[in-house]
Amino acid sequence: MTTSISIKVQTDDFDVAQEYAALREDNTQDGAIVFFAGLVRDMNQGKNVTGLFLEHYPAMTEKALANIVDQACERWPLSRVRVIHRVGQLHISDQIVFVAVSSCHREAAFDACHFIMDFLKNQAPFWKKETTQQGDHWVKALAKDEASLKKWNAPHDRK
Amino acid sequence: MINVLFFAQLKELLNCASVQVEQNTPCSVSQIKQALIAKYPAWQVHLDQDNILCAVNQTMVDLEHEIKDGDEVAFFPPVTGG
Numbered sequence: 014m015t016t017s018i019s020i021k022v023q024t025d026d027f028d029v030a031q032e033y034a035a036l037r038e039d040n041t042q043d044g045a046i047v048f049f050a051g052l053v054r055d056m057n058q059g060k061n062v063t064g065l066f067l068e069h070y071p072a073m074t075e076k077a078l079a080n081i082v083d084q085a086c087e088r089w090p091l092s093r094v095r096v097i098h099r100v101g102q103l104h105i106s107d108q109i110v111f112v113a114v115s116s117c118h119r120e121a122a123f124d125a126c127h128f129i130m131d132f133l134k135n136q137a138p139f140w141k142k143e144t145t146q147q148g149d150h151w152v153k154a155l156a157k158d159e160a161s162l163k164k165w166n167a168p169h170d171r172k
Numbered sequence: 173m174i175n176v177l178f179f180a181q182l183k184e185l186l187n188c189a190s191v192q193v194e195q196n197t198p199c200s201v202s203q204i205k206q207a208l209i210a211k212y213p214a215w216q217v218h219l220d221q222d223n224i225l226c227a228v229n230q231t232m233v234d235l236e237h238e239i240k241d242g243d244e245v246a247f248f249p250p251v252t253g254g
Contacts, residue, residue, distance in 0.1 A: 073231075137251060138248065140253070152252045
């Protein structure tokens with residue numbers, strides 16, 4: 014199955030309605046679209062957050078995301094995948110990340126979207142620096158994010 | 173000559189975004205690290221942290237990965253995107 018893939022790393026905000034429309038346009042084969050949108054929260058790791066700076070490794074970012082999406086495409090029958098990750102200065106309640114997939118059935122769509130987010134959290138070269146009233150600090154990687162990959166070791170395929 | 177890049181907190185701690193190191197190739201990621209520490213002893217405490225990740229030519233690798241002349245090597249802390 015050839016999957017139509019769109020991956021963008023950008024400073025600009027994105028429009029979920031526009032992305033959703035792109036997944037539906039001229040699409041008669043898919044019965045399911047699942048998407049995830051990640052936002053900047055006002056509280057993280059016990060601190061009041063006032064803003065967020067996202068650094069990345071420009072030459073590697075899209076390559077790492079493409080690799081993750083390719084792995085998802087090998088596991089599930091996906092027709093379309095759209096990933097957007099923002100970089101630069103963000104504010105409270107801003108959108109950070111968007112992952113959307115379309116597939117014939119919901120099981121594949123749910124699993125693939127979840128899989129892409131879990132691997133993005135662990136393997137894509139982005140780093141968050143939070144601004145708080147107590148000063149700026151780099152966000153610490155959490156063991157739960159690394160542990161989240163383990164569930165994908167078991168055979169989950171529903172092809 | 174190997175081009176080495178640093179990102180995020182590691183870049184700030186070393187106060188360095190990129191550096192070039194003379195190193196006979198092929199060599200391992202570990203050997204590049206040792207060459208950097210020999211040149212900048214103050215970096216040891218930061219580069220030897222267990223959680224530091226490495227990418228060669230924009231792909232994550234382990235410490236034994238073989239590096240060739242002209243490769244781009246990057247060291248960085250665990251990623252926190254999403």
